[in-house]
Amino acid sequence: MNRRVLLPVLLAAATNAEAQSTTIAPGDGFEVERYAVALRPDLETAAVSGTETIDVRGTSDRVTHLAFSANALRIADAMVDATPVQVSSTTDAIVFTLPQALRKGRKVTLRFRFEGTPARGLTAVAGSIYASYFACDWMVCLQDAPGDKAHLALDLFLPADAQSVGVGRASPAATSADPLVIHRWRSTRPYSPYLYAFAAGRLPRQAIATAHGELVYFDGTGSNADLAALFAEAPAITAFLANKAGMPLPDRRYAQVLVPGREAQESAGFSLIGQSELDRERDDPSSAWIIAHEMAHQWWGNLVTCATWQDFWLNEGMATFMVAAWKEHSAGDAAYRQELDVARRRVEQVRELGFDKPLAWDGEYPSLRARRAVQYSKGALFLAHLRETIGEVAFWNGLRRFTRQHARKTVTSKDFQNAMERSSGRDLSATFAEWVYGK
Template identity: 75%
Template sequence: MNRFLMLSALLAAATAADAQPTAGEPGRGFEVERYAVALRPDLATTAVSGVETIVVRGTSDAVTRLAFSPNALHISEATVDGAPVASQSGDDAIVFVLPHVLRKGDEAELRFRFAGTPARGVTAVANGIYSSYFACDWMVCLQDSPGDKADLTLDLFLPAGVESVAVGRAGPKVALPGDLVRHRWRSRQPYSPYLYAFAAGPFARRSVESVAGELVYLDGTGTGADLTALFAQAPAIAGFLADKAGMPFPDRRYAQLLVPGSEAQEAASFSLIGNTELDAERDDPSSAWIVAHEMAHQWWGNLVTCATWRDFWLNEGMATFMVAAWEEHGSGEAAYRQELDIARRKVARARELGYDKPLAWAGKYPSLGVRRAIQYSKGALFLADLRQSLGDAAFWNGVRTYTRRHAGETVTSKDFQNAMEEASGRDLSLMFAEWVYGAPVASDE
């Protein structure tokens, strides 16, 4: 992901994400079934406007309002099940007052118009734009609720001649009056809203087939980049990761959008790859660190997602470990060991600061670097230790079991432990207590 943007948001919300909800907390009392957004982005200014529909289901018996993550958009003409409702936007939430109490298990349809310039998360590039991580700044959703996966339909209304990429698969384009074209994207399984993203512009495009599905390369730099050369290792990486996951790309298609700068972030169905990140790897072309890491998230992080941020290591530790495993596969054991040594040095620096925390620790970190050292680097080291302890056959069978069993779902560390114990036939409580929980965990948890 775009590490600094994303982790700064997580750092601010780390403890709150696992606390008991308070009145007005986004997501309190309901879960989202699906989002549908008809979006008109301005490619010159990054302003957006549109209409959004959200179908929610009550999770308690006394829901009187729906609260979503705050943003800078202006909301108007809001209705719930066709009845006009009031909305309020504040620093903590966007709130819609329900015309009736929503009971547990009941559905309601919220619909409204929105317009404005997102405060973050939308970037202009080469006569186009792309969004990154902060989906709930250009639409209304639940930014810090990774456990609330929902379906998404996104209609992008764009000038003729513009390419687009977004969540899921694209339907046929529809030409409209005024030299506009509707691009419809629809998810094939539910995703967490922080993974919603889109990009649009006059992007050069290449595509190749891999054993995991179609690979699409897009150039958002406007420099005429040699996409085939830059992403030369992508088909082999895709095959390796699909084998370890035990399944192809979640959408049988995966796009990589080359953009200026140091962007490195996964979204559902595609990733943003900064050209300076690729430039940094030219001295060691065998690594393809960014390509492998972001691609790994299509399975571990996107398809199988941590239920809360406290188990974020299941996303990032797995992706970091998969880079090391890929380097071992492509370049030998020395490359694997080198990657793990880098991780050890990062954890050692965190330890010097007194923050060698368990992977599932929910407390606050003193810096983004320390948080990354634990959830990324220590997570990767734990997986390497687990692999060595169980042996390759049991370890990789456990990873495949975990991935296939929880495809499209959200998970906790215990779900991963259960899969690894099943694959190995061993009680791993002590090992998980040492690395993940920080204390013995009862077997029935």
């Protein structure tokens, strides 16, 4: 791509961008219905280039700009419908100036080209590349808008010998004008953009059929790992989680991509599993968590998603608790209690530093450690407490009600409270006030 085409667009808009970035927050005044990306990733350097189309709908009147999460990509040839538009990139946002104000309910389509090396979110290793969490660094999207679920169409232009895994289902591959092959992935339901991801390259695979969906294992380490041995517990974990959710795996398929290091990240339809984390668990089986935790997110976090980060505990507290519940099922009550003791110690450590907040606190956390202590560990402890308070049958029935009723949707703590109250026939206001709302 000719960078001389890109630079004037940015320079012409620089002054305007500085003014806009202080007043226009990503996502203000619109919601996204669909992202479509044609991506050419460099498997050696993690650089990318491509084109993107975004279908948006106004949620308020007189929207004059479309702002998205900032990244390091260079944008060119931006158009809204058939009209060229100005684009500016700053450390705060990527802002597209609309040719005319967007009214509430009206839809427009934004198209542009991009190229660059993402600052985060893509890792190239052993002839492969994988995306982890920061989707809005390798494409343009809304990183911090979990409630704005949208469809994703992702076309990956890859070498002929490459395999890929992505969001949703794959269509038959097609040849392109150059020596590359197009791998087409289409989401089967809307997902939050932080869950968009892919892996591509030399990825030996194994697959196993279960009653709840197909499990696929990919080796992205380049080391010929024994995938069947490493993921031996995955079928049993799938059966346990599907039973507790009252639903099979979304899309009846789930992939786990083995990668170097301690990576642990759920995506829509697959997860990254760090080889070093599995090695640590092999040496100390009582520390095992990663396979169950990331798989749990396919229901709680991906299928049913917190509307804002304020209720992130519904994603992470649930997945942390389900690890304990799985250990109880597979190894007994002592293993369950041991896992909860780990969560309790993490909460106590931040309390000793003078920090303790309710689960749905909407303030700023002083550190990632503090956020995890509250939303992951305290969230798990609350679920264990709730289970003891309302009883085994009511708790699991309430969880199934919550999951089925809100599948494909976004939720708040109140939605979870309502499900548990209906299941138990009890007023749980005091319990939720103490643990969740802090009132």
